[in-house]
Amino acid sequence: MSDPVISIRGLRKSYDDIEAVRGIDLDVQAGEVFAFLGPNGAGKTTTVEIMEGYRGRDAGEVTVLGEDPQHTDRAWRERIGIVLQSCRLDPYLTVRESLALYAGYYSAPRPIEETIALVGLEGKAEARASSLSGGQQRRLDVGMALIGDPELLFLDEPTTGFDPSARRQAWETIAGLRDLGKTIFLTTHYMDEAQRLADRVAIIVHGEVVARGTPEDLGDRDNRPATVSFRLPDGVAPGALPVELGAAVVGDGLGVSLSTATPVATLNALTGWAIERSLDLEGLEVRRPSLEDVYLSLTSEDV
Amino acid sequence: MSGPALVVHQFRFDQKAFWRNPASVFFTIAFPVILLLIFATVFGDQTVDVRGGVKTTVYYVPAIITLSVISATMQSLAMSLVIAREDGRLKRGRGTPMPPWVFIAGRVGNSIVVALMMLVLIAALGRLAYGVPVPWGRLPEIVLVLVMGAAAFCCIGIALTAAIPSQDAAAPIVNALLLPLYFLSGVFIPDDQLPSGVVHFADAFPIRHFFEAFFSAYVPADGGTSLEWGNIAVVAIWGVVGLLLAVRYFRWTPRGD
Numbered sequence: 001m002s003d004p005v006i007s008i009r010g011l012r013k014s015y016d017d018i019e020a021v022r023g024i025d026l027d028v029q030a031g032e033v034f035a036f037l038g039p040n041g042a043g044k045t046t047t048v049e050i051m052e053g054y055r056g057r058d059a060g061e062v063t064v065l066g067e068d069p070q071h072t073d074r075a076w077r078e079r080i081g082i083v084l085q086s087c088r089l090d091p092y093l094t095v096r097e098s099l100a101l102y103a104g105y106y107s108a109p110r111p112i113e114e115t116i117a118l119v120g121l122e123g124k125a126e127a128r129a130s131s132l133s134g135g136q137q138r139r140l141d142v143g144m145a146l147i148g149d150p151e152l153l154f155l156d157e158p159t160t161g162f163d164p165s166a167r168r169q170a171w172e173t174i175a176g177l178r179d180l181g182k183t184i185f186l187t188t189h190y191m192d193e194a195q196r197l198a199d200r201v202a203i204i205v206h207g208e209v210v211a212r213g214t215p216e217d218l219g220d221r222d223n224r225p226a227t228v229s230f231r232l233p234d235g236v237a238p239g240a241l242p243v244e245l246g247a248a249v250v251g252d253g254l255g256v257s258l259s260t261a262t263p264v265a266t267l268n269a270l271t272g273w274a275i276e277r278s279l280d281l282e283g284l285e286v287r288r289p290s291l292e293d294v295y296l297s298l299t300s301e302d303v
Numbered sequence: 304m305s306g307p308a309l310v311v312h313q314f315r316f317d318q319k320a321f322w323r324n325p326a327s328v329f330f331t332i333a334f335p336v337i338l339l340l341i342f343a344t345v346f347g348d349q350t351v352d353v354r355g356g357v358k359t360t361v362y363y364v365p366a367i368i369t370l371s372v373i374s375a376t377m378q379s380l381a382m383s384l385v386i387a388r389e390d391g392r393l394k395r396g397r398g399t400p401m402p403p404w405v406f407i408a409g410r411v412g413n414s415i416v417v418a419l420m421m422l423v424l425i426a427a428l429g430r431l432a433y434g435v436p437v438p439w440g441r442l443p444e445i446v447l448v449l450v451m452g453a454a455a456f457c458c459i460g461i462a463l464t465a466a467i468p469s470q471d472a473a474a475p476i477v478n479a480l481l482l483p484l485y486f487l488s489g490v491f492i493p494d495d496q497l498p499s500g501v502v503h504f505a506d507a508f509p510i511r512h513f514f515e516a517f518f519s520a521y522v523p524a525d526g527g528t529s530l531e532w533g534n535i536a537v538v539a540i541w542g543v544v545g546l547l548l549a550v551r552y553f554r555w556t557p558r559g560d
Contacts, residue, residue: 088390088391092319
């Protein structure tokens with residue numbers, strides 16, 4: 001395998017007496033979308049801004065595109081694109097002008113019209129930034145980060161504060177970047193965002209990585225108990241359920257949840273029992289733990 | 304792009320943004336014009352007891368050009384840079400290959416060009432509306448003093464951003480510094496009506512010295528010099544101090560970042 005695009009070993013950073021980053025190791029390979037997932041204040045932005053060269057560090061090794069971000073030059077900046085967590089646009093420049101201004105900073109920029117299309121702002125090229133919606137402004141942010149045709153793109157919480165449709169559009173834009181072969185380092189506190197976009201995820205809590213893997217196998221999701229849930233008809237108490245279900249009854253009242261390591265056997269026993277008695281089990285479903293369940297259990301264990 | 308070409312590139316977009324911003328156009332362009340019209344209307348037929356007595360309008364044309372230069376440089380830069388800093392736009396720019404000095408040079412260039420436009424506008428208005436002669440023969444001295452003062456007030460304005468914590472604080476802080484000094488330095492009220500103690504106080508600050516230097520270039524005393532090097536030196540020293548403070552304390556990231 002070729003050298004990783006980002007390599008971090010033992011990264012530490014404190015502000016006054018608060019240790020924001022406490023010994024992080026990370027590797028990001030070329031062409032992958034890597035999500036750094038964690039609650040607010042977990043140290044995501046500190047870590048990403050150290051990689052971007054905005055902040056120094058107290059300890060550890062950081063290599064981004066073969067260089068230490070603390071000692072970089074214009075040539076290195078040509079190869080990265082940055083979308084900051086919060087940054088407004090010049091309200092008096094249009095979409096095309098904002099991109100043209102930034103294109104001038106790079107030696108080999110992407111074509112402006114192509115970039116406008118890439119971030120889905122074709123109809124808005126002549127609109128001033130101040131007249132764009134929040135989601136459109138964020139897509140222009142992404143366009144300005146892409147105008148230099150970077151190999152590596154940092155996206156710090158690209159959809160925070162968006163309504164669901166704006167988030168979906170931003171996701172489509174970001175997913176489209178993967179097809180360009182860019183390496184993307186994404187921070188987010190939305191589990192569904194990481195699940196939707198990332199090839200690999202690291203969960204950071206209180207400055208430490210507590211889990212890492214693909215969204216599918218993160219936190220050993222396959223081996224965590226599944227949940228079978230349904231509603232019992234009137235007049236049937238949970239106590240009437242057969243013992244051989246082999247699962248813990250979690251719910252009470254009419255809604256019942258069974259936590260089981262063997263969902264197939266549990267379901268077989270349950271449905272057999274119900275058919276024998278001609279009972280209908282409304283809302284019957286089997287659910288594997290979602291990334292959100294894993295995330296919540298990982299982040300709450302720490303509290 | 305090479306460094307100078309990149310400065311021109313940056314300047315072009317700064318110009319676009321400047322002319323589309325209603326606040327910058329009003330305070331930098333329209334406000335000085337309104338002031339000149341008011342002063343000329345209210346005090347128009349009086350004389351000011353300087354240079355052996357000059358018409359009020361002859362006094363106010365260079366006074367308002369002085370104000371326009373400070374407004375286009377120190378005031379406009381301090382406010383627009385704080386807004387861009389707190390927006391995160393300066394930080395974003397630092398994440399690109401653009402050298403930081405290019406950005407500053409573009410903004411300073413924008414300010415100096417606007418200051419020169421104001422020289423033309425106010426001098427033309429003075430000539431056409433009030434018959435104040437345009438001193439064509441001293442144009443090199445006038446432009447020299449103006450550009451030197453503009454550069455110095457740019458440095459002071461950039462340094463001042465370090466003392467302005469937020470976008471909301473920018474206008475009050477800048478105006479609290481400038482407005483009293485315009486009064487005390489003879490820009491709003493002619494010198495001959497100011498107590499000497501007030502003028503001595505104003506002498507501690509660069510506005511008074513810039514006004515004196517510019518007034519001397521525009522309306523020199525009979526047989527006097529049009530280049531008052533003493534005043535010019537004081538303005539230059541303020542500019543250099545501003546530059547040093549700016550290099551040391553200017554920040555590219557929002558407060559609390």
